Amino acid sequence: MDRDKFVKLAHGSGGVEMHKLIESLIISRVEKKKVEGGLGIDYPDDGALIPMGNGEFLVISTDTYTVSPPFFPGGNIGTLAAAGSINDVLMMGGVPLAALDAIVVEEGFPIEDLSRIVDSMLFVFREEGVAVIGGDFKVMPKGSVDKVIINTTVLGIARKPIVDVPREGDKVIVSGHVGDHGAVILLLQMGVGERVEELEKGLLKSDARPLTRLMVPLVEKYGDHIRAARDPTRGGLAGVLNEWAKAAGKVIVVDEGKIPIRRPVKDYAEMLGVDPLYLASEGAAVLSVDAAAAEEVVEYMRGLGFEDARIIGEVRGSERYKGYVLLRSTVGGYRVLEPPTGDLVPRIC
Amino acid sequence: MDRDKFVKLAHGSGGVEMHKLIESLIISRVEKKKVEGGLGIDYPDDGALIPMGNGEFLVISTDTYTVSPPFFPGGNIGTLAAAGSINDVLMMGGVPLAALDAIVVEEGFPIEDLSRIVDSMLFVFREEGVAVIGGDFKVMPKGSVDKVIINTTVLGIARKPIVDVPREGDKVIVSGHVGDHGAVILLLQMGVGERVEELEKGLLKSDARPLTRLMVPLVEKYGDHIRAARDPTRGGLAGVLNEWAKAAGKVIVVDEGKIPIRRPVKDYAEMLGVDPLYLASEGAAVLSVDAAAAEEVVEYMRGLGFEDARIIGEVRGSERYKGYVLLRSTVGGYRVLEPPTGDLVPRIC
Numbered sequence: 001m002d003r004d005k006f007v008k009l010a011h012g013s014g015g016v017e018m019h020k021l022i023e024s025l026i027i028s029r030v031e032k033k034k035v036e037g038g039l040g041i042d043y044p045d046d047g048a049l050i051p052m053g054n055g056e057f058l059v060i061s062t063d064t065y066t067v068s069p070p071f072f073p074g075g076n077i078g079t080l081a082a083a084g085s086i087n088d089v090l091m092m093g094g095v096p097l098a099a100l101d102a103i104v105v106e107e108g109f110p111i112e113d114l115s116r117i118v119d120s121m122l123f124v125f126r127e128e129g130v131a132v133i134g135g136d137f138k139v140m141p142k143g144s145v146d147k148v149i150i151n152t153t154v155l156g157i158a159r160k161p162i163v164d165v166p167r168e169g170d171k172v173i174v175s176g177h178v179g180d181h182g183a184v185i186l187l188l189q190m191g192v193g194e195r196v197e198e199l200e201k202g203l204l205k206s207d208a209r210p211l212t213r214l215m216v217p218l219v220e221k222y223g224d225h226i227r228a229a230r231d232p233t234r235g236g237l238a239g240v241l242n243e244w245a246k247a248a249g250k251v252i253v254v255d256e257g258k259i260p261i262r263r264p265v266k267d268y269a270e271m272l273g274v275d276p277l278y279l280a281s282e283g284a285a286v287l288s289v290d291a292a293a294a295e296e297v298v299e300y301m302r303g304l305g306f307e308d309a310r311i312i313g314e315v316r317g318s319e320r321y322k323g324y325v326l327l328r329s330t331v332g333g334y335r336v337l338e339p340p341t342g343d344l345v346p347r348i349c
Numbered sequence: 350m351d352r353d354k355f356v357k358l359a360h361g362s363g364g365v366e367m368h369k370l371i372e373s374l375i376i377s378r379v380e381k382k383k384v385e386g387g388l389g390i391d392y393p394d395d396g397a398l399i400p401m402g403n404g405e406f407l408v409i410s411t412d413t414y415t416v417s418p419p420f421f422p423g424g425n426i427g428t429l430a431a432a433g434s435i436n437d438v439l440m441m442g443g444v445p446l447a448a449l450d451a452i453v454v455e456e457g458f459p460i461e462d463l464s465r466i467v468d469s470m471l472f473v474f475r476e477e478g479v480a481v482i483g484g485d486f487k488v489m490p491k492g493s494v495d496k497v498i499i500n501t502t503v504l505g506i507a508r509k510p511i512v513d514v515p516r517e518g519d520k521v522i523v524s525g526h527v528g529d530h531g532a533v534i535l536l537l538q539m540g541v542g543e544r545v546e547e548l549e550k551g552l553l554k555s556d557a558r559p560l561t562r563l564m565v566p567l568v569e570k571y572g573d574h575i576r577a578a579r580d581p582t583r584g585g586l587a588g589v590l591n592e593w594a595k596a597a598g599k600v601i602v603v604d605e606g607k608i609p610i611r612r613p614v615k616d617y618a619e620m621l622g623v624d625p626l627y628l629a630s631e632g633a634a635v636l637s638v639d640a641a642a643a644e645e646v647v648e649y650m651r652g653l654g655f656e657d658a659r660i661i662g663e664v665r666g667s668e669r670y671k672g673y674v675l676l677r678s679t680v681g682g683y684r685v686l687e688p689p690t691g692d693l694v695p696r697i698c
Contacts, residue, residue: 005460006456006457006459007454007457007458007460007463008488009488011488021460026450026467026471026481030474031471031475032475032480032481033481033482034480034482035482040447040482041483050446050447052402053401054402054403058407061483062411062500062502063451063485064453064487068493097384097399098389098397100409100410100411101375102413104413104498107355108355109355110354110355118375122375125379131379131381132390133384133387133397134396134397134410135371135375136411136412137360137361137375138413139357139358139360139361139362140361140696141695143495144696145493145498146489146493146494149453149494149498151411151500153411346488346489346490347487347493
């Protein structure tokens with residue numbers, strides 16, 4: 001059997017294999033990749049832009065959430081489905097305006113559980129002022145889908161879309177701790193959730209949340225200085241930085257010691273033999289910001305309640321390491337932070 | 350065990366049970382149901398409208414396609430996913446402009462099959478001039494989803510959106526034969542596909558196709574006379590007519606003998622004990638048109654290549670039968686055409 005002839009879990013993990021497959025299977029075969037004057041499927045971000053004709057842009061993003069288990073410390077698939085697509089619109093500089101949801105549920109799923117999931121989703125949309133304008137609802141026979149999956153599409157308006165790539169000299173900023181969501185889902189999928197007291201005590205939970213309160217004022221005030229913004233979901237921080245380094249043709253150098261990672265995330269990742277830099281965050285932002293404004297941006301982010309925001313590295317020119325991410329170790333020396341490959345955690349989002 | 354506490358197949362079939370569940374579970378709990386000046390989740394159609402500020406409207410529709418089997422005579426899940434969401438935008442009077450797709454596939458699915466599905470989807474979008482501007486791709490572990498499901502979101506622009514309800518005196522027009530898609534999928538799901546020679550010979554196949562070439566010129570020319578337009582998918586013609594009768598507070602009277610149904614659809618439906626008026630079409634339109642223009646509209650539709658377009662009934666005022674659909678039998682007399690209930694064909698679209 002030729003393994004390359006079948007879809008593998010790695011094809012869905014947001015890493016090298018996925019990008020190769022969707023490039024050959026989809027992107028390269030699309031003739032009309034964008035609406036004139038906008039950005040489309042060949043733009044390496046989670047959303048697309050359509051010009052509105054008045055100088056503003058419609059930002060739109062769609063994602064199907066398949067996270068397993070559907071309930072986890074810190075939220076559920078409904079929280080994630082609303083926050084995730086809101087964040088994709090925010091990362092392009094959009095102000096989220098309206099959403100559509102499409103739910104697929106397995107026959108026999110408890111209506112009470114479905115109700116809790118829908119309530120969590122609607123709560124996020126309501127809190128963020130996002131109208132829910134339409135949707136779809138499908139039931140699949142028992143055994144043909146595992147519990148519930150939700151697609152959300154979020155639309156927003158951007159006056160100053162963030163569509164650049166990082167430039168030489170830029171500082172790389174994170175809004176806070178990374179890897180929380182990935183660590184939680186990994187522990188639950190391994191069946192050890194009940195033995196992890198940090199989950200029980202609320203010391204370790206998914207960070208799934210919308211970043212509206214961070215990104216809308218930030219883009220309003222510092223939009224001209226933010227070259228790129230991403231939420232490090234599938235593939236984690238390592239994934240975002242590698243995509244940026246490749247797109248910019250620069251090297252991104254990051255200080256390992258400056259990356260904020262919670263103690264239990266670090267500990268359990270080490271215990272399980274995974275690198276937390278590849279674990280998904282669902283409530284964090286990574287920014288590439290003009291060096292002259294970077295310190296001010298960090299201060300402003302902290303003032304918005306993101307006290308752990310900080311500069312973790314910078315973008316440099318390099319012939320030798322062009323397209324690579326280098327990690328400056330806490331014990332000295334550099335190592336290449338490889339782009340994500342394989343299937344670290346299936347059904348993470 | 351209380352059966353009402355669990356999701357049933359009927360909750361996803363587009364009938365009475367589904368409308369009740371999504372009303373209580375979702376629609377009634379959404380605070381902001383539309384963007385100001387537009388139409389949203391409480392509007393009984395498959396799409397939503399957002400005002401563009403220049404008198405035009407953005408039309409947007411999302412649907413997740415779960416059809417089983419994914420390949421069928423007349424197309425595959427890719428054809429259906431593109432055509433279905435295009436048609437939802439068309440039925441609101443929109444000109445389809447851009448699409449996003451979100452694919453979920455089971456680990457182990459043959460890449461060659463996935464490639465055929467994607468090609469079919471992209472072919473439809475390309476032929477209809479619809480840009481594919483973004484998407485998502487997820488893989489679920491073997492056994493956690495049955496093969497492949499696809500969500501598509503299509504955006505369009507409407508100058509004259511079709512947002513009315515049928516009015517007294519309107520004529521009801523269908524663009525052609527109904528029930529083809531439903532009959533094909535039903536036969537395949539019952540495992541008798543190989544014994545049905547009409548499937549083999551191409552005499553019976555899914556009608557899944559985009560209706561751009563019908564609806565765009567029709568709305569351009571007769572938009573002011575078309576009160577309502579729908580594609581009779583889940584719940585079939587009976588579903589659309591019942592929703593209209595209820596929304597309008599009128600009775601819709603339809604001539605059974607005038608409804609175009611192909612011979613094999615009629616025969617196999619009778620053999621299987623189902624009513625073809627409840628079987629899904631994926632390439633037909635039902636219109637409620639101002640009586641004064643109805644004959645002209647039918648002629649125009651025929652000129653566009655829809656030779657089987659015809660008037661099948663009309664909208665009347667009635668205190669007694671308000672909200673009902675009456676079928677005038679070919680052998681004389683009337684009977685109530687009930688709204689769809691139960692789960693006639695799961696995973697039809």
